[in-house]
Amino acid sequence: AQSVSQHNHHVILSEAASLELGCNYSYGGTVNLFWYVQYPGQHLQLLLKYFSGDPLVKGIKGFEAEFIKSKFSFNLRKPSVQWSDTAEYFCAVIKMGGANNLFFGTGTRLTVIP
Amino acid sequence: SQTIHQWPATLVQPVGSPLSLECTVEGTSNPNLYWYRQAAGRGLQLLFYSVGIGQISSEVPQNLSASRPQDRQFILSSKKLLLSDSGFYLCAWSLDRGSGANVLTFGAGSRLTVL
Numbered sequence: 001a002q003s004v005s006q007h008n009h010h011v012i013l014s015e016a017a018s019l020e021l022g023c024n025y026s027y028g029g030t031v032n033l034f035w036y037v038q039y040p041g042q043h044l045q046l047l048l049k050y051f052s053g054d055p056l057v058k059g060i061k062g063f064e065a066e067f068i069k070s071k072f073s074f075n076l077r078k079p080s081v082q083w084s085d086t087a088e089y090f091c092a093v094i095k096m097g098g099a100n101n102l103f104f105g106t107g108t109r110l111t112v113i114p
Numbered sequence: 115s116q117t118i119h120q121w122p123a124t125l126v127q128p129v130g131s132p133l134s135l136e137c138t139v140e141g142t143s144n145p146n147l148y149w150y151r152q153a154a155g156r157g158l159q160l161l162f163y164s165v166g167i168g169q170i171s172s173e174v175p176q177n178l179s180a181s182r183p184q185d186r187q188f189i190l191s192s193k194k195l196l197l198s199d200s201g202f203y204l205c206a207w208s209l210d211r212g213s214g215a216n217v218l219t220f221g222a223g224s225r226l227t228v229l
Contacts, residue, residue, distance in 0.1 A: 004157075032216045044158075044204065044220040051216075090157065094216050101173060102218060104150075104158040 004093050006105035013081050014113050021076040021108050023065075023091030030096040033074040035065055036104075039087045047089070050074065061085070083114045116141035120205045120221030127228055133178075133192040135224045137205030140186065145207040146215060147188040149180055152202040152223070161203075164188060165210065200228045 005024045013019060025031065035047040048059025055067040065076045074091060091105040120137045127133060139145050149161040160173045162180035170180050177196050181189045188205060202225050206218040 006157075034217075036220075043222050046217060046219075049217060092158075101160050101163070102148075102216070103160075106157040 004091055004103050004105040006089075006091055006108050008108045009106070010109045010111070012111045012113065015083055016080045017112075019076070019078040019081045019085070019110070021089055021091075021110070023074045023076065023105060025072050025074070025091075025093040025103070027072075027093060027095045032094045032096060033065070033067055034092040034094075034102070035059065035063070035074075035076050036090045036092060037087050038090070038107075044090070047076070081110070081112050083112045086110060086112045116207070116219065118205060118207055118219060118221040120224055122224060123222065125224060125226050127195050127226065129197055129228055130194045133190070133195050133199070133226070135190040135203055135205075135226075137188045137190075137221055138186055139188075139207045142186070142207070142209070144185060144210045146210055147182060147186075148206040148208075148218065149188065149190045150204040150206060150220075152204055158204065162190070195226075195228045197228050200226055202226075 003026045007022050033050040036044050037047045038044045047063055048057050048065055050057045050067045058064050063078050065074055067074050088107050088109050090107045092102050094102045117140045147164045150158045151161055152158050162172055164170050164182045167182050178192050202223050204223045205221040208218050209215050
């Protein structure tokens with residue numbers, strides 16, 4: 001079955017620590033990849049996306065993600081987290097040429113301790 | 115600019131009662147519209163999507179239905195709620211073509227509790 005895996009359910013970091021959240025998907029073929037973020041009490045919003053080209057994509061607030069096709073991965077990174085990064089992060093994948101179905105991972109809750 | 119409105123924000127309903135959640139989008143025409151359910155520890159599950167008025171695709175067979183009576187209005191309904199229908203429901207929209215068709219913008223969500 002097609003799936004998106006986020007292996008880290010809850011990550012706790014101190015401010016200024018580096019962050020890497022894992023995301024793996026199980027589709028073959030061409031995909032579009034996304035990271036969405038949900039800050040406490042706010043809407044789910046787009047953090048960054050990969051469609052094609054440079055596999056290292058930059059998003060808002062200093063986040064970046066790297067698409068490694070051979071590993072079916074799209075890990076999210078930030079060199080130095082801030083307390084305001086506390087949120088839930090969702091990886092999502094859509095298979096090109098298929099139905100309009102954006103598959104989401106189960107989410108990773110990030111808690112940053114000041 | 116485009117905005118998406120979803121209501122009610124919170125709803126408590128008895129088992130067996132009907133449901134109607136509404137979603138409207140402003141500032142765009144012929145959007146793709148989506149209903150997702152977010153369950154704790156299970157991510158977001160696509161329930162329905164629509165590419166036009168009266169065009170509904172169901173991804174998961176269940177006790178719910180969706181309708182699109184107008185271009186920018188998407189309604190999630192049930193005739194008789196089950197306990198298992200409790201959850202957080204999110205409406206989303208995207209452009210109808212190009213790469214933007216895959217970028218979703220979400221509403222604030224509706225939390226449904228079935229007792």
